[in-house]
Amino acid sequence: MFSSCVSTxxxxxxxxxxxxxxxxxxxxxxxxxxxxxTQLARRAKLAPSTIHRPLNxxxxxxxxxxxxIAAIAETAGLKPMEFPARxxxxxxxxAVPYEYGESENAIDNFDRAVRALCAGRNGRDAWVMKSHAxxxxxxxxxxxxxxxxxxxxxxxxxxxxxxxDWSRRRAETVFRIYDAPYxxxxxxxxxxxxxxxxxxxxxxxxxxxxxxxxxxx
Numbered sequence: 480m481f482s483s484c485v486s487t488x489x490x491x492x493x494x495x496x497x498x499x500x501x502x503x504x505x506x507x508x509x510x511x512x513x514x515x516x517t518q519l520a521r522r523a524k525l526a527p528s529t530i531h532r533p534l535n536x537x538x539x540x541x542x543x544x545x546x547x548i549a550a551i552a553e554t555a556g557l558k559p560m561e562f563p564a565r566x567x568x569x570x571x572x573x574a575v576p577y578e579y580g581e582s583e584n585a586i587d588n589f590d591r592a593v594r595a596l597c598a599g600r601n602g603r604d605a606w607v608m609k610s611h612a613x614x615x616x617x618x619x620x621x622x623x624x625x626x627x628x629x630x631x632x633x634x635x636x637x638x639x640x641x642x643x644d645w646s647r648r649r650a651e652t653v654f655r656i657y658d659a660p661y662x663x664x665x666x667x668x669x670x671x672x673x674x675x676x677x678x679x680x681x682x683x684x685x686x687x688x689x690x691x692x693x694x695x696x
Contacts (some may be wrong), residue, residue: 577605601682602628
């Protein structure tokens, strides 16, 4: 199977109060589920204003009740006040560099295929997908993505990108679909909020040209 890939990270400002924590959690849950605030409220069997008011009224002083938090979390498949994966930053890698066999005698046919696709080709790199960000596009955790840094990204390509957190001097490598000018996920687990490619905080590094899947469990 062959294709292209990219992914994303979310950065949230430091929490300053319980209310700020709850509002940031609500925004993360809405983005994680791909639902509108009204849809999320209805599925949680809550009045839409329960979610709309904290999100849209800066002067709204009330806090979410423990019952409301529990209902929203259950609807999203999370624990109460548990942030979705990567919502707080870069704690979970979207992909990691592929590790080759230690010696030519030890490598198997799959390893040879990865080497053949990268060897002698400037700017080609192999990564192992770790997340479900593109599972609806057929890219599963454990798949090896061959990324070409010399290829220009086009609409609907799977790309490799980096999202920078300048305050912490860190960057996360992600794999996403390029829906210009945004990076988007395509997962059966729900869509994350699109991320704008601005070449400052978010930059595309290459296009995934090949995807390999090992027969080994």
